[in-house]
Amino acid sequence: MARRGPYAKGLSRRREILRTALEVIVRTGYSSASVRELAERVGLSQAGLLHHFGTKEELFVEVLRARDEVDAGLAEVGEAGPGEEEAGSDEGEAGGAPAGRQEDIGVDRFLNIIRRNAVVPGLVHLYVRLQAEAADSSHVAAEYFRQRQQRVRQGLVQAISAEQRQGRMPADLDPEAVARTLMALADGAQAQWLHDPAVDMAGLVAGYVEQLRQQA
Known part of the structure; x- marks a missing residue:
């Protein structure tokens, strides 16, 4: 059943704020994304904007959730540039549920998300x-x-186990250890990249994946 009335209006307003916050952070950066600018962009007071989220920190957590949903959606329909992304959907509240499904996180999809991060x-x-x-x-x-x-x-x-079954990765690997290593590499590469944009985040992680695949 479609949601109507004040509740539906509140959800729509919340999605609008998240879309705007995502756009502002992509355009100007996190440090420059003030609550005042976001409020002005959606025609609210600062108090009115925070009414939907509680605090600035909670708003930014929801922005990350919305970005996760964008990544999950792009993984299903194909690649798109930052200008084509939209946080949330009309089917539910952006950030209201865990973003993406476990089976959506393939190894190559994981690498593609890291590559897209280089432009945001x-x-x-x-x-x-x-x-x-x-x-x-x-x-x-x-x-x-x-x-x-x-x-x-x-x-x-799950993705690493699938690659092992397909003969793309060595059967004796511990999928849990490989998954944790990939995540640690990605997080570390992102931190290095913020200090030195010459760092190839995706290249570092992809190199590790390629080494594993060559051993199969």
């Missing part, structure tokens, strides 16, 4: 900063990162 430094900065802050279990982003890491790890374990 503001989002990478936001991700790396909140990930570090979320090491404190009381941080608003802690549960998001716990769930995300579990979801991505499980998806990669």
Whole structure:
């Protein structure tokens, strides 16, 4: 049944804010994305904008969730540039459910997401900063990162196991260890890239994957 009335209007407004926040961060970077600018872009006061999310930090966590949904959607329909992306959909609240399905996280798909990140430094900065802050279990982003890491790890374990069955990776590899290594490489490469844009994030991770495949 379609949602109607104030609730549906609230969901639509929330999606609009997330789309706008995602656009602003892509365009100007995380550090320059102020609540004041976001509020002005969607025709709200700062208090009105935060009414939908609670705090600026909670808003940015939802931006990351929305970006995860964009990545999951692009993985299903094909590649698209940053200008073609849209956070959320009319079928539900952007960020209201875990982004993507475990089986959507293939090894090559994982690499493609890292490649796309190279054109959105503001989002990478936001991700790396909140990930570090979320090491404190009381941080608003802690549960998001716990769930995300579990979801991505499980998806990669499934993908690596599938490659082993297909003879594309050595059968004696521990899929769990390989998945954790891929995630650590990706996170480390992103942190290095923020300091030195010459770092090839996807290339570092892809090189490891290729080494494994050559051993099969």
